Amino acid sequence: MVVIPFQQGTNAERSRHRNRQAVLGQVRAAGTMGRAEIARALSLTTQTVSNIIAELVADGMLVEKGRLSGGRGLPAIQYGLNPKGGYALGIEVRPDAVFAALLDMQGKPVSMERVALQGTRPDSVLAEVSGLYARALRQVSVAKDRMLGAGIVMPGPFGVTGISGMGSDLVGWQEVDAEHLFAEAVGLPVVLSNDANAGAMAERVNGVAQGIHSFAYLYFGAGLGLGMVHEGQLIGGAFGNAGEIGHVPVPGGKLEDALSRLSVQRHMAAAGKEVTGIDMLDQLFLQKDRDLMAWLESASTALGHALAIVENMFDPQTVILGGAMPDAVLDHLVTHAPLPQVSVSNRPEVLHPRLMRGASGRMTATLGAAALVLNRALTAPLSYAN
Amino acid sequence: MVVIPFQQGTNAERSRHRNRQAVLGQVRAAGTMGRAEIARALSLTTQTVSNIIAELVADGMLVEKGRLSGGRGLPAIQYGLNPKGGYALGIEVRPDAVFAALLDMQGKPVSMERVALQGTRPDSVLAEVSGLYARALRQVSVAKDRMLGAGIVMPGPFGVTGISGMGSDLVGWQEVDAEHLFAEAVGLPVVLSNDANAGAMAERVNGVAQGIHSFAYLYFGAGLGLGMVHEGQLIGGAFGNAGEIGHVPVPGGKLEDALSRLSVQRHMAAAGKEVTGIDMLDQLFLQKDRDLMAWLESASTALGHALAIVENMFDPQTVILGGAMPDAVLDHLVTHAPLPQVSVSNRPEVLHPRLMRGASGRMTATLGAAALVLNRALTAPLSYAN
DNA sequence: CGATTAACTCAAATCATTTGAATATTCAAT
DNA sequence: ATTGAATATTCAAATGATTTGAGTTAATCG
Structure with a gap:
């Protein structure tokens, strides 16, 4: 294993790199921004931002997007990401x-x-x-x-x-x-x-988690996985294996016994129906297949358990559900999962729904x-x- | 709520601050170190480290600890933290x-x-x-x-x-x-x-987690809490309430129904014994009180569940058990808890035991x-x- | 004993941000 | 319509911190 330095010092060069990153990130998050606006957001001076923007424009990472007259004063020149910049x-x-x-x-x-x-x-x-x-x-x-x-x-x-x-x-x-x-x-x-x-x-960069800095993502693979994002960064664990929530014991067994692709397949096979792909699941769901609905029932309960675990342990802004399942099935789970009462996420006022469906579709992992x-x-x- | 800036730029002053922090942290972790050694560890030049050390010595944060001759070349002047520096x-x-x-x-x-x-x-x-x-x-x-x-x-x-x-x-x-x-x-x-x-x-700064950068800490308060440290920083969650593991459902009920101070007290009360403090628990444990041992039995099982959850979700280097319980009881739990088979922490070679008792004693929270x-x-x- | 290795220091150079002064544009009040 | 305040931007010079390079000191190796 590569030894990851635990701490690192910084210097002018690394500072510049970091500030460039921050400027790009800020612009990406907001769509378009002016220099002064960026400077305020990042606690930098406008001059610094000006220098960095000049560089980024020269590198083709940013492009001018015209002036925006809104408030007083000189209308700020707006900058936006150049999609072809990287x-x-x-x-x-x-x-x-x-x-x-x-x-x-x-x-x-x-x-x-x-x-x-x-x-x-x-x-x-x-x-x-x-x-x-x-x-x-x-x-x-x-x-x-x-x-x-x-x-x-x-x-x-x-x-x-x-x-x-x-x-x-x-x-x-x-x-x-x-x-x-x-x-x-x-x-x-x-x-x-x-x-x-x-x-x-994928959800953070292009999906429903844009602008959300702390969230959890429940993923249907063969089993059940969890991605945790904290202050914009993934939590990978000491050895890179954090998020193996499928193996976690809940009332009734392991979580992925009730909530995974293997779990549906097993359940349906027991009823004599072999599920070969996602499209077939989609079909069965459309037909309101009894066996599938029965599985969904137990899966919803399991999802409730998963939520209780994730919310209480990680206190995210929201939990997103995605992966190798038809959107219709995910939507069903999202609406039918019991939101746990005993949870730190059970707040009187909420900014985000506690549970959402991801927007990246089937190519989620590749994207x-x-x-x-x-x-x-x-x-x-x-x-x-x- | 205070709005936490999500990203921040950096400048010379902030860089210096950061480098000072890093130097202090490095010295603290190693006990004593020489300038060049620190420079290598932090990817800084010796000159930079030299400047910072001069400053830190002037501020009384570091003290010289003599020369250490070991290899070839000029023996490095060793520096150590001045405990009275802060x-x-x-x-x-x-x-x-x-x-x-x-x-x-x-x-x-x-x-x-x-x-x-x-x-x-x-x-x-x-x-x-x-x-x-x-x-x-x-x-x-x-x-x-x-x-x-x-x-x-x-x-x-x-x-x-x-x-x-x-x-x-x-x-x-x-x-x-x-x-x-x-x-x-x-x-x-x-x-x-x-x-x-x-x-x-407390464990990281002065206890058994010194030098461990990613770990989880199970805490017996009134209920059961969890502290997660990832790359040296606490994971607080989006609203500061991460780690409420007590509310998590496991086979048999909520985790803290079986694993908390309230849980022992309830269990003992049902057997007609009122537990008023930690010392009394210590006494009962010494006497191998039947009811307490019965509770420990179920608590161990619950701890096994807790471990499965924490290890699989967070993949820490180790899990530490501490809080308002007699050391003897904690030790009993540490030795008797079943280490889950199905866990990403179940590795062939381990650097740290998967479960340890904390070293901070009863004043843990204050310290x-x-x-x-x-x-x-x-x-x-x-x-x-x- | 000389060569080599390594740590450290001083002074000058470099890199990046900050400061200060000047200019352009708009809003709001007179 | 005019004036003054607010805001965005730019230029040039200053500042802060790290890096570079040359030179000194001290220990080990052969």
Whole structure:
């Protein structure tokens, strides 16, 4: 494992980098902003912001958006992100296929591709990934130096042997430094994470969590995952495996026994119906299939438990539900899950609904992989002064 | 509510502050260090570290500790924290009393006092607090400008009405800005938190979590609380109420039904034994009281559930158990709790035991209140460069 | 004993932000 | 319609903090 320095000092160069990040992030969050406005938001002087903006405009990251006359005084020149100023690559590795997406700085996907995998051995996966990356660049004609980085999503958990038989661990990836390998394959800085974390970032960058800095994201993968975002940053845990909420015991068993894709499939199989894909679930839901509705009943209860756990432990602004389920099913769960009474989130006045459905659809994890990069590039973490 | 800026830019002054923090933190963690060593650890130049150290020595925060000859070359001058260089005030407000502790920069308590409360109205509490603070300063003859800040611990949760009947909410504090009031009363920067968070910091600053950057702390208060430390910083949640793990549903009911001080008291009362204090529990445990042992049996099971939740959701380096329980009882729980099989923490090789007993004893929360301040003063959060 | 290694210091250079002065534009009051 | 206050921006000089480079000191290795 790479030794992560626990503390780092800073200098002029790092300060500049941080301030650039902050300016970009601020502009992205607001759409368009003027120099003075940005300066106030970041506790910088207008001159500093002015210098940075000049640089960012020269680099093609920002573009002028005309003057906005509103209040008194000289109308501020508005600046907005230049979507073509930077791109992020998102890669999702599944046991049977690799997905790639290229997102512009705005968070909009500009290319997508899927390649089937023969095996999951590192060599072949890496070769496919380089190919996907090269094709994406060519297809959209993006210069390599416009790339901000690559986000990789793989089935976790990473580096643990205690949980086996999950069937999700990729063969051949146990003993390798995946992050390093991918970084070499694409020649970019790499962020490696799991599907739930990526999904959370997808919602933050482009979905319903825009402008929300602390939230939790419940993700239907094969099992059930959780992404936690605190002050704009993911909480990954000491070993990168935080959020494995599926394994958590609740009344009635493990959470993912009642609330996961495997759980529906098992339930429906017991009723003699083999569920092969998401579309089929969608069909069954439309038909109000009795067995599916029965499963939803118990799943809603389980979701209530999950909420009680997540809300009380993490106290987020909201909880978002997403992943490999039809939107209609997610919506049903969102409206039918019992919101726990005994919860710190049970407030008299609320700014956000306690539970929402995610907006990223089925490609959540792939888009989220790229969103991991965007979030890192556009967010300067808070530091505490005295 | 105070609007917390989500991002902030930085400048020369803030950089310096941050670097000072980082140097102090590094020295504290290592005991003694030389300039070049610190520079390497923080990715700064030796010259920068030299300048900062000169300043810190002049300010009385660091002291020279002689030369250490080990390898080749000029032996480095070692520097260590000057315990008297700074002090942190810790205040714990309980429904019936206020506790105050003064910690030096090393984390060692230099004064402690308890004052009984008539009522918990803000005026009277604040008056007692100012008094305690003034007496502590006089008693240890600490100059006011040596104070780094004050940490306040109060029963939470803060600003929630959904959970009532907990009996822990302080009367008269619902509608006031406690942080501001305390800051005015003592004339210091204030950190406000709950007992579990404070306890976690106590362990980090002076207990078994020294050198551990990501861990979780289970705290026996009236109920059961959880403090989560991630990369050296507390995770407070969006509204400051993260860690209310007691309310979480597990097989058999809410977690704190089986695992809390109230739970033992109820259990023992049902057996006709009124438990009035910790000492009495200690006695009963020594005598291997049958009813207490029965409670411990079920409490251990519950603790196993708690571990499964905390480990899988947060993936910490370790979980620490502490709070208002006799050490012997905590030890019993630590040894008897079933370590969950299905957990991301169930690793083949471990650096830290998965479950440990805290070392701060009964004054955990008060000491922790001050530790909150020390941690903030000595830890520069990581930022991510590209 | 000389070569090498490493820590430290001084002075000058560099980088980035801040300060101060000047200008442009709009709103609001007279 | 005119004037004054408020706000946004820019330019040039000043400031604050880190970095660079040369030089000194001290210990170990061969």
